[in-house]
Amino acid sequence: MNLLRKILFPFAILYGWITSIRNFLFDTGILKSQAFSLPVIAVGNLSVGGTGKTPQIEYLIRLLSDKYNVATLSRGYKRKSKGFVLGDSNATSEILGDEPFQFFQKFPQIKVAVDANRVNGIEQLLSQSQKPDIILLDDAFQHRKVRAGFYIMLTAFDDLFYKDFMLPTGNLREVRSGVNRADVIVVTKCPTNISSDKQEEIKSKIRSYLEKDIPVFFSYIDYEEYVYSENEKISLKEFQVVDKIVVSGIAKPEPFFAYLQAVKKSAMVFPDHHNFYEKDIKEILETANGRKIVTTEKDFVRLKGKLPISQLYYLPIKSSFVTSSNEFDKKILEYVGASTRNS
CATH class of the missing domain: 3.40.50 (Rossmann fold)
Structure with missing residues (x-):
């Protein structure tokens, strides 16, 4: 941790306090979240950047798109367009943002949309003539205005959330207890030879922050x-x-x-x-x-x-699970099967 980040520690406390109040207001219903009738899966993290959200979204696309009409909805970070945009023949990385454009080029069978207002983005997708069966929300763990049906929280092996601090001293966007909104936790970017003992050590430390039993999985970056x-x-x-x-x-x-x-x-x-x-x-x-x-x-x-x-x-890279990939897939498919109109 560099000197400037240490000096800014009081601002980290303030930021943590503000985000905790915001989460409390959503948790108690004072601030409203909108749920939708179709399955919505949110993939995100507690920290900024580098946890492997893109390969995790692609993993879900591969898992689901053969059976369901899948749509992804992202903010479209650093794009030059505004508002809701649905990927079409005119799409570029400048219009959609680099990750959504990657989805668009790689998976022509799905719909790819961007909108900073996720509620509006979902409503726009549902207004299309061919409605999606499932919507994957990219980087939406803190986007509380939408109440997703299933939350996947990622934390990178070399930057685990329980070792981190709030911004600007560390990289956390909210306090560690935010992990309790997750339905599953994936420790990403693990060594391919991570030992069972190391996995149990990480699980034990994660569980010390949990108020309920949330399954923890381990994945690694696999290269083509x-x-x-x-x-x-x-x-x-x-x-x-x-x-x-x-x-x-x-x-x-x-x-x-x-x-x-x-x-x-x-x-x-x-x-x-x-x-x-x-x-x-x-x-x-x-x-x-x-x-x-x-x-x-x-x-x-x-x-x-x-x-x-x-x-x-x-x-190209992809996300692969160290073990228990079938168990992870089963949880996703059970949620989708119980929630989609095609169930």
């Missing part, structure tokens, strides 16, 4: 076996030995760099959700000096069209 460009794919094994640079504009990119064995001189780091401007593109091309450029899937949707097709590649 190929890297992709706009028009080809290359096996990762073959790509590992290619002379390349690695570019990232995501929170906590270190595991991505490590997986691609990127040395410091060939790794370019930009801020999370960075909009790549002309000067950035020039810097990337100069650093690459004709070499291939590999990036994350999120960054690819923002870099596509700005860098040469022959140079730009991305490595």
Whole structure:
């Protein structure tokens, strides 16, 4: 924790107090939450950034979209559009935001919408001629104006919520007791070889904050076996030995760099959700000096069209469970099956 964050500790106490009052007002019904008749699953966290919400949403899409009409609803962080927008043939990352645009390109069978006002966003989706059966709310754990039917709370293995502090001293958006709104908790970005003892240790510490029995699962980031460009794919094994640079504009990119064995001189780091401007593109091309450029899937949707097709590649990731994936799937499917009109 740096010195400035320590100095700002009194503001962290104040922020925690304000968010606790807000949650109390929603919990007691003084401030109103709106529920909907279809299943709504909210994925979020207690902290800012870097817990793996995007791969978790994609996991749910894969689990549900074969049987149900699925829609995702996001705020559309850093998009240049306003209000409710439904992804269509004119969609870009600037219109939808990078993560929703990634969903839109990757899963053509679903509806992808953005709206900072989640109540309005859901109402707009339900006004469509083909209504969704399920809505997945991206980054909506603190969005109390909607009362989702099922809450998935994520906490990253290397930044567990019970070790963190309130903003601005730490990264928590609300006090730790907010975990009790969750229906399941997923510890994300775990080592693939995390031991049973370590899992039990983390579960025990999480349970010390729980007022009810909430199941805890452990997941890790799984990388695909190929890297992709706009028009080809290359096996990762073959790509590992290619002379390349690695570019990232995501929170906590270190595991991505490590997986691609990127040395410091060939790794370019930009801020999370960075909009790549002309000067950035020039810097990337100069650093690459004709070499291939590999990036994350999120960054690819923002870099596509700005860098040469022959140079730009991305490595997709997905969320996989260390154990108990069937139990997690069962909880989701039981909730959806009991709540959807197709049950």
